Amino acid sequence: MSDVVDFRGGDFRGPVIGKAEYRQQAPAPTALDALPPPAAGFTGRDEELGRLRAALDPSGAGGEQAVLVTAVSGLGGIGKTALAVRAAYAAREEGWFPGGVLFLDLHGYDDAPVTADQALQSLLRALGVEPEHIPVTADERAGLYRSVLADREPVLILADNASSPDQVRPLLPGGGRRHRVLVTSRDRLAALGARLVQLDQLTPGAAYELLDRALRIADPEDDRVVEEPEAAARLAELCGYLPLALQIAVALLAEDPGKAVAELADELGTSYDRLAALDDGDRSVRAAFDLSYRRLPAGQARLLSLLALAPGPEASEEVAAVLVGAEEPPVADLKALARAHLVERGNSRGCWRMHDLVRAFGVSVSAGDAEARQRLLAHYYRWADAADDRLRWFPGEPEPERFRTRADALAWLDRERASLVAAVQWGREERYRHRAVRLALCLCEYLRWRRYFDDMIAVNSAAQQVARVSGDREGEAMASNNLGIALRETGHPRKALVAHFRDRDLCQELGDRNGEALAWNNLGSALAEAGRVEEAIDAFLRARDLHREVGNRTGEAQAWNNLGNALVEADRVEEAMDAFIRSCDLHQALGDRYSASSAWNNLGIALSELGQTDSATEAYGKALAIRKEFEDWYGVAQTLENLGIEHEETHRPAEARAHYLQAADAYAGANAPAEAARVRARAAALTAPATPTDTPAPAAPPARTTDSGRPSPPPPDAPDSAAR
Incomplete structure (x- = not known):
């Protein structure tokens, strides 16, 4: 504006006063570099950061194929904003967005989320539009927003914390593909038509690194994480490898320089409410989850709280139905919870899992629905019992349903x-005792077949204790028997003896002659394992005679087989042969070919x-053929190993090595890695060159593998060490 007022040409007939208004012509302020500072200790997101950079790179996919919108989704506290901000800084440093970077927090999960017209008003002001020029309606604002962007060099819009596609759509640029939009959300915004990047928890290594980096930002000399690596790893696990929880843990350590990492880990591990402990006064894991939870419809909220009660790391859809008391699985609600990243699909089809801290949150908001747990325990027992019936089914018996x-x-x-x-452990509460004990007993045949002996020890130890407390002597006897078998299989014969003696004594008190016969049989196996062979022989003879008395011919056949093993140990081999032949004959007369395979192997x-x-090779061949037929890979491995020993002792190393390697593969497939390593070592020894010495030491013959205590495949034998 000119600073001269020109009155020429005017017709003035009196005094004249000139008045002028001066205005400074300057553009409205802009906010095109408004990124928040990067998160302290950011680490472990190289793969995801690479995907975001590829989506934002203008040279990566030109023309109409360019990625306009990229949406980062994940659980609250998982580090979505930190990743998006880091990607935005990287893009700015590359010079990809000379028009600037706009940042907007949509507060999508707050009580009053940012509306579309509010968001557009903020963006227009950030772009330099004067407030009086901003239209009133959202549609008009969107039109102006797109027009302003059309005249600018490429701009990146980072819309943080969106709760729905509707919050984001008005913010999309129109026309060309030069601009980019980066969105973060707790929901998977599939309907937005965006490149979807899902964020999961950190790896243990990245979580450990975050703890160390963030703590050193507070104090470069703070080396507590490095000095206590095991405690730091435990702390990271207790934080669920969730960045928010890890950052809170760092803050708690930083405010108390004298606190050891192990001390904080102990506090979290023993806290009745871990989420309450993960609060530094400014940030709270519970508050972060609560924002998502409050948005859920009532049905989804109830499902989340009940899923948190489910034992084990995953819950099937049928379990979800049982928990909510529905006839059909609540699949739609499960998918909705998955879109909100409160659950995710499990490793098995139709199964779902929760983050550890989400589970803790779900438990905290549930009413501790005892009826739901009763329903679930009844469901597990009913189906486990039916599965056990099928595993123990014998031809000629009624078919399990x-x-x-x-x-x-x-x-x-x-x-x-x-x-x-995990559900068996519920038996520690009085209301669940009886059913939990019965569930434990239903699992033993399966756990033996799969060789999950640690699980077998866990469930039967719990069942034994619960049954003893509740006065259930029958349940205690059966659990003691099964516990003894598992302890013997894991190399603890003395502990196994204690369990089997307890089983025998309880069966005698109860007058259970059949149970007592099985107890003597299994006690004999534990005695033999403990090196008390003569006592083992006496126990097997007692078992044989008791089985005869009660008319249990299958049990008698087992006792003969195990007696034969003990007689071999006592160097009474000819007597052992007679015992094995009697066992074979009895099993074959019963039509139980599989159980006969054990006796053939031992014969x-x-x-x-x-x-x-x-003759030995022929007997092994019969055992091997039957075991392969029934897919008993542990038994297959035992017999192959014995054939390898036979070939080695008859100076056929090539055949021996081949059988050892086949045995190793079969052991590995049967979840027996120690046995697999042992026979591989035998195979390797056959190919190693001999070391010349003045006086060769005689090689100790390898021990053959007897078979006692095998679980029963179809059709089931009552195994030599019988679970009850």
Whole structure:
């Protein structure tokens, strides 16, 4: 504006006063570099950061194929904003957005989220539009917003904390593809048509690194994490590898320089309410989860709280239905919770899992629904009992109803194993005692078959204690028997003896002759394992005679087989051969070919001891054929190993090595890695060059593998060490 007022040409007939208004012509302020500072200790997101950079890179996908919108989604506190901000800084440093970077927090999960017209008003002001020029309606604001962007060099819009596609759509630039939008949300915004990047918890290594980096930002000399690596790893695990929880833990350590990492980990690990402990006064994991929880419809909120009660790391859809008391699985609600990142799909089809801290939150908001847990425990017992019936089914008996095949039963048990084992621990509460003990007893045949002996010890230890407290002597006897078997299988024969003696005594008190016979049989196996062979022989003879008395011919056949093993140990091999032949004959008369395979395997050992190589090989061959037929891979491995020993002792190293390697593969497939390593070492020893010495030391003959205590495949034998 000119500073001269020109009155020429005017017709003035009196005094004249000139008045002028001066205005400074300057653009409205802009906010095109408004990124918040990067998060302290940011680490562990290289892959996700690479995906965001690729989506934002203008040279990565030109023309119409360019990625306009990228949406980062994940659980509250998972580090979405930190990742998006880091990506925005990286893009700015690359010079990809010379028009600037706009940042807007949409507060999508607050009580009053930012509306579309509020968001557009903020963006227009950030772009330099004067307030009086901003239209009133949202549609008009959106039109002006797109027009302003059309005249600018490429701009990146970072819309943080969106709760729905509707919050974001008005913010999308129009026309060309030069601009980019980066969105963060707790929900998977699939309807937005965006490039979707899902964020999961950090790896243990990245979580450990975050703790160390963030703590050193507060004090470069603070080396507590490095000095206590095991405690730091435990602390990271207790934080669920969730960045928010880890940052809170760092703040708690930083405000108390004298606190050891182990001390904080102990506080979290023993806290009745871990979420309450993960609060530094400014940030709270519970508050972060509560923002998502409050937005859920009532049905989804109830489902979340009940899923948190489910034992085990995953819950199947049928379990979800049982928990909510519905006939059909609540699949729609599960998918909605997954979109909100409060649950995620599990490793098995139809299964779902929760982050550890979300589970803790769900428990805290649930009413502790005892009825739901009762329903679930009843469901687990009903189906586990049916699966056990199928595993123990014998031809000629009525067909079990719930599972059509053994494979179906095993598949269900495999899927639910962790939850079933965890559910047994509910028996520590009085209301669940009886059913939890029965559930434990239903699992033993399966756990032996799969060789999950640690689980077998866990469930039977719990069942034994619960049954003892509740005065359930029958349940205690059966749990003691099964516990003894698992302890013997894991190399604890003395502890196994204690369990089997307890089983025997309880059966005698109860007058359970059949149970007592099984107890003597299993006690004999533990005595033999402990090196008390003569006592083992006496125990097997007692078992044999008791089985005869009660008419249990299958039990008698087992006792003969185990007696034969003990007689071999006592160097009474010819007597052992007679015992094995009697066992074979009894099992074959019963039509139980599989159980006969155990006796054939052990007969092969006796024949080999007597130098009858051809007959031994023939016996092993019969055992091997049957075991392969029934897919008993542990038994297959035992027999292959014995054949390898036979070939090695008859100076056929190539054949021996081949059988050892086959045995190793079978052991590995049967969840027996220690046995697999042992036979691989035997195979390797056969190929190693001999070391010349003045006086060669005689090689100790390898021990053959007897078979006692195998679980029963289809059709089931009552195994030599019988679970009850």
